[in-house]
Amino acid sequence: MSLENAIARLAPAMPAFEPGHVWLAGAGPGNVGSLTLDVVAAIADADAIVYDALVESSILDAARHGVELHFAGKRGGQASTAQDDITALLISLARKKRRVLRLKGGDPYVFGRGGEEALALAQAGIPFRILPGVTSAFGALASAGIPATMRGLNKAIILATGHAGTEDDLDWAALARTGQPIVVYMGLRNLARITAALVSGGLRPSTPAAVIMAATTSQERVLVSTLEAIADEATAQDFASPALIVVGEIVSMRAELIALERLMRSA
Structure with missing residues (x-):
């Protein structure tokens, strides 16, 4: 069986990415081979991707034409996007009925501030889902x-x-x-x-x-x-x-x- 056919057989089990929803996803430690099928599908379906510095640029190549890309990287000792600004951006994009993918290195709940963002989304009434990633x-x-x-x-x-x-x-x-x-x-x-x-x-x-x-x-x-x-x-x-x-x-x-x-x- 080809890779394409194998993925096609698995695809129906993946949930629909609805407008106005935010998915907090882990891109793994770096190599594209560490991406889960759920995350690959989300990258292809997203209207807007808010991504971290540790997300390889080649991963974003899988996004569909016209997707909004928002860099929200954080690096120690360097100028970084404030966490409050990232959270505000996620909420704003979701309220514009975008399908928003928050793409993080590793797993979003392991030193990725995923818990903070999930809590803020819940408090704002924004539906969200967690897509686990290979922990860095x-x-x-x-x-x-x-x-x-x-x-x-x-x-x-x-x-x-x-x-x-x-x-x-x-x-x-x-x-x-x-x-x-x-x-x-x-x-x-x-x-x-x-x-x-x-x-x-x-x-x-x-x-x-x-x-x-x-x-x-x-x-x-x-x-x-x-x-x-x-x-x-x-x-x-x-x-x-x-x-x-x-x-x-x-x-x-x-x-x-x-x-x-x-x-x-x-x-």
Whole structure:
């Protein structure tokens, strides 16, 4: 069966995108292959797409002719669209009877402010729907060859934001004491402070750590080091956002899995 026929068979199960509705959708970590069928269908049907900085431009090529494209990107340390303005735009477009797609990197409910936008839409009486996306953390780990969970290594995994200021920061020492792997979003600018706090909280300086930059895209880069050295090495090698930081023994699996994969290919 061809890809087109397979998609056509699945399409009838997809709900109708009604005028005046807003769909909050996750575009995954970057690569178009991570898009769900629901999100692909929504991109094709939308009258207006409000998209984030982490949404690849090639994804928008699937939109129909004449669609309104509204950039609403947010990047740490750079001029960004205010959240109140984004919410107001969604409501305004919906009241004009547009079929509005709010397209976000990763999953809209995982560090994507999807909950805030859904609440605002509900309070404004705007019908909305959530289209889940491949969570950036797990997509990035898989792409980099790092298993999110591994029997014998971890029984949980922590997703944390590294974007907060020092007055509103996480208790990194408490996270360190769990002994479970930590995936940090938006933490590259604060990496030195975060790693120092984790060491102070009890993690060994030699704990494996990685930075995954532009995960799943053609620009993906992976740096594997230790907790005490990762910040300096990321700076020296010009790692930049978007990037995820991974701390924990699961990082050590990458070298073994890559070695085994290469051995299988050469056999």
